[in-house]
Amino acid sequence: MKKFLFGILLPLLLLTGCWDQHLIKDARLVYAAALDRTENGHVRGTVIIRGFVASGAESGGGSPQNEIVSGVGKNMRETRMNIDKKLSDSFTGAKTRVYLYSEVIGEEGLYPYLDIFYREPSSSLNGKIAITNGEAAKYLEIIRKGNTLVAEYIEELIISSEKNSILPRLDVQAILSKFMDPGSDPVLPYLVLHEEVPEIEVKGLALFNDDRMTGFINTNDATLLLTLMNKTNKFLRFSRKVHVDKRQDIENYITIDVYKSKSDMTLNNVSNHSFTVDFDVNLKANIIEYPSDNLGSKKEFKKLEGKLSTMLTKEMNQMIRQLQDANSDPLGIGRELMAFHPKVWKNLEWEKDYPNIPINAKVTVEITGNGILN
Amino acid sequence: MKNKAETITKYQLFYMILQTQIGVGVLGLPFAVHQVSQNDGWISVLIAGFISQLLIFIIWGLIKKYPGETIYGIAEKLAGKYFGKLISTLYIIYGTLICMLILDLYQSILKLWVLPHTPKWALMLMMVFAGIYIVKERVRIIARFFMFVTILVPILIILTLISFPTSVEYRYLFPIGQAGTLKIFIGAHSVLISMLGFEQLLILSKYTQANDRSILKAVSLANGITVLIYVFLVLISFMFFSPKEIDLIPHPVLYMLKAITFKIVERIDLLFISIWIVIVATSFISYLLFASKGVSYLFKLKGHKASAYIVASVAFALALIPNTKFEIEQISTYIGYVSYGFIAFIPILLLLISILKSLRSE
Numbered sequence: 001m002k003k004f005l006f007g008i009l010l011p012l013l014l015l016t017g018c019w020d021q022h023l024i025k026d027a028r029l030v031y032a033a034a035l036d037r038t039e040n041g042h043v044r045g046t047v048i049i050r051g052f053v054a055s056g057a058e059s060g061g062g063s064p065q066n067e068i069v070s071g072v073g074k075n076m077r078e079t080r081m082n083i084d085k086k087l088s089d090s091f092t093g094a095k096t097r098v099y100l101y102s103e104v105i106g107e108e109g110l111y112p113y114l115d116i117f118y119r120e121p122s123s124s125l126n127g128k129i130a131i132t133n134g135e136a137a138k139y140l141e142i143i144r145k146g147n148t149l150v151a152e153y154i155e156e157l158i159i160s161s162e163k164n165s166i167l168p169r170l171d172v173q174a175i176l177s178k179f180m181d182p183g184s185d186p187v188l189p190y191l192v193l194h195e196e197v198p199e200i201e202v203k204g205l206a207l208f209n210d211d212r213m214t215g216f217i218n219t220n221d222a223t224l225l226l227t228l229m230n231k232t233n234k235f236l237r238f239s240r241k242v243h244v245d246k247r248q249d250i251e252n253y254i255t256i257d258v259y260k261s262k263s264d265m266t267l268n269n270v271s272n273h274s275f276t277v278d279f280d281v282n283l284k285a286n287i288i289e290y291p292s293d294n295l296g297s298k299k300e301f302k303k304l305e306g307k308l309s310t311m312l313t314k315e316m317n318q319m320i321r322q323l324q325d326a327n328s329d330p331l332g333i334g335r336e337l338m339a340f341h342p343k344v345w346k347n348l349e350w351e352k353d354y355p356n357i358p359i360n361a362k363v364t365v366e367i368t369g370n371g372i373l374n
Numbered sequence: 375m376k377n378k379a380e381t382i383t384k385y386q387l388f389y390m391i392l393q394t395q396i397g398v399g400v401l402g403l404p405f406a407v408h409q410v411s412q413n414d415g416w417i418s419v420l421i422a423g424f425i426s427q428l429l430i431f432i433i434w435g436l437i438k439k440y441p442g443e444t445i446y447g448i449a450e451k452l453a454g455k456y457f458g459k460l461i462s463t464l465y466i467i468y469g470t471l472i473c474m475l476i477l478d479l480y481q482s483i484l485k486l487w488v489l490p491h492t493p494k495w496a497l498m499l500m501m502v503f504a505g506i507y508i509v510k511e512r513v514r515i516i517a518r519f520f521m522f523v524t525i526l527v528p529i530l531i532i533l534t535l536i537s538f539p540t541s542v543e544y545r546y547l548f549p550i551g552q553a554g555t556l557k558i559f560i561g562a563h564s565v566l567i568s569m570l571g572f573e574q575l576l577i578l579s580k581y582t583q584a585n586d587r588s589i590l591k592a593v594s595l596a597n598g599i600t601v602l603i604y605v606f607l608v609l610i611s612f613m614f615f616s617p618k619e620i621d622l623i624p625h626p627v628l629y630m631l632k633a634i635t636f637k638i639v640e641r642i643d644l645l646f647i648s649i650w651i652v653i654v655a656t657s658f659i660s661y662l663l664f665a666s667k668g669v670s671y672l673f674k675l676k677g678h679k680a681s682a683y684i685v686a687s688v689a690f691a692l693a694l695i696p697n698t699k700f701e702i703e704q705i706s707t708y709i710g711y712v713s714y715g716f717i718a719f720i721p722i723l724l725l726l727i728s729i730l731k732s733l734r735s736e
Binding site: 019020121125126169170171172173174176177178179180181182332335336338339340342 | 486487488489490491492493496541543545546547548549552614615616617618619622632633634635643
């Protein structure tokens with residue numbers, strides 16, 4: 001009896017893997033995907049697939065090679081199936097590092113183009129996502145930038161901008177929450193292609209209202225926005241013109257490195273139908289470039305602090321104005337209202353009222369160090 | 375009668391109850407409770423924990439009067455031969471149904487997330503074989519296995535913690551009480567199904583070598599820890615997903631882990647599922663044991679080895695019936711309601727009878 005059971009059990013356990021095996025040798029790994037809309041409203045997908053070309057018989061490994069394939073379909077899945085038809089093995093999206101969407105798609109609404117990734121368990125939701133100025137496929141056609149293949153190039157470009165507090169740290173999954181939240185909106189990296197070089201540049205942040213792109217802010221404002229959102233990363237640096245009268249123009253500038261940044265949002269004067277928002281931003285910074293020198297006295301510090309504070313306050317408020325013009329709420333003011341003043345939230349028509357809310361930011365810069373040179 | 379290999383310590387009792395309580399529900403709990411009590415779901419978990427604690431008191435009140443008896447023996451003593459047998463049969467059916475439900479939920483999640491092409495009978499068969507393999511042993515050995523795999527529970531928590539999402543939005547939890555008291559209480563019902571497992575005390579008390587108080591302590595501690603783990607998972611999920619989003623995601627805990635990548639491990643969700651399978655297996659084993667002990671009692675069999683084969687086969691056959699996820703959901707809802715009879719109604723009834731009896735004899 002025991003032997004009999006064993007005879008049935010063992011093959012069963014060994015067999016179970018057969019139904020669901022995915023062999024890496026049969027997979028064509030997609031590293032980057034660019035989505036465009038054709039003139040008749042279909043989806044054109046362009047993907048970068050990584051292959052290896054054996055460089056020499058003995059050396060082993062071989063050098064990675066990019067292959068670019070595109071296909072058209074009525075929706076994402078059909079596009080993908082059409083791309084698959086052109087591939088020798090099966091399309092595998094589990095390793096995609098970068099998703100690029102053209103501005104046209106962004107303006108139409110992004111969510112329908114993402115559903116496929118959210119729905120499939122094997123898709124890679126930790127890939128980076130960006131909106132491109134112009135056709136997205138063109139960005140992948142660069143193929144390689146120096147020694148780097150284009151998928152890594154774009155990914156590293158985004159990651160380094162994240163480190164420099166130009167872009168918020170986000171992936172495909174993180175933006176779903178914002179799409180679904182009436183009280184806050186996502187922002188996505190906005191890329192520009194310089195075709196003649198060729199080079200890709202992080203141009204700033206695309207602003208969204210739910211899943212529709214409604215505007216964009218430049219990198220300078222993007223950093224201010226991240227400061228306001230408390231989403232700054234490793235480096236937060238500001239270079240500003242603080243003098244006008246120096247011998248050389250370069251001497252008029254100062255660069256500070258912010259090592260501590262804190263932004264507090266408060267809702268004030270809350271009545272049934274109105275309220276005001278105040279942001280109190282405190283920055284603690286060290287001076288990292290200042291050719292004018294003479295930083296020996298406390299007075300000089302105070303003067304610089306005052307200048308920078310007013311300057312940043314002004315810029316901050318201009319940036320907020322841009323957000324309101326785009327009817328985009330990445331700061332989550334709506335969420336704050338829903339959480340702590342639910343009655344006011346119910347009384348308001350957020351889509352209509354948000355652009356007219358008085359929002360005020362005040363920046364205080366405190367300089368605490370000046371490097372090893374006075 | 376007290377065969378040493380058939381006894382467990384109070385610690386082992388704690389592990390057995392804990393492992394039975396934490397089961398299939400872990401993955402879907404935040405979703406299930408959010409359907410009803412929205413972002414106040416964590417309050418529902420606390421309420422459910424409180425209710426299950428009350429039920430533990432009732433069950434404990436019942437079993438402490440009959441040390442050395444399982445619910446099957448107690449039922450016969452209190453309700454007479456025929457009614458007792460009826461109650462025992464009902465409990466056996468209940469145990470078998472839960473086995474079936476666990477099998478169905480387990481295979482549907484595994485199929486959805488990892489093995490879409492593997493037929494469900496193969497997935498269930500693996501679980502059934504593993505279950506039988508352990509259940510056919512003596513209670514002490516089963517308990518040791520439970521104790522051993524409890525190390526996986528902290529691993530599960532640590533896995534969630536190290537991958538703790540960088541962007542949590544605590545404001546999703548406010549305003550507290552937005553769902554309204556009624557909905558929070560109804561939400562507690564969907565949590566209670568995930569809390570099931572403490573009724574194992576109905577059979578395990580017989581094998582536990584400890585005084586009444588330490589039994590109560592062990593079970594309450596298990597219940598308390600279950601509540602803590604559930605509150606933790608629910609809170610994390612609620613802060614990670616926006617309220618509308620979570621209504622679209624049936625397995626939020628897994629979904630959350632899916633986005634995180636380490637240098638070596640790409641998909642933490644698969645790692646989590648592998649551990650979760652063991653935790654599901656322990657719940658399955660518990661109910662298999664529960665029903666098998668009953669079958670053995672009814673048919674006066676020695677040991678529960680033969681009964682385990684029978685119960686497992688029946689559960690497996692039943693589990694093959696539902697096909698779509700809607701059918702499984704429906705069965706799960708029905709069993710949810712029916713379970714109140716077994717964790718509340720019958721124990722309370724028996725407790726009342728026993729109190730009446732002892733009053734009369736005085």
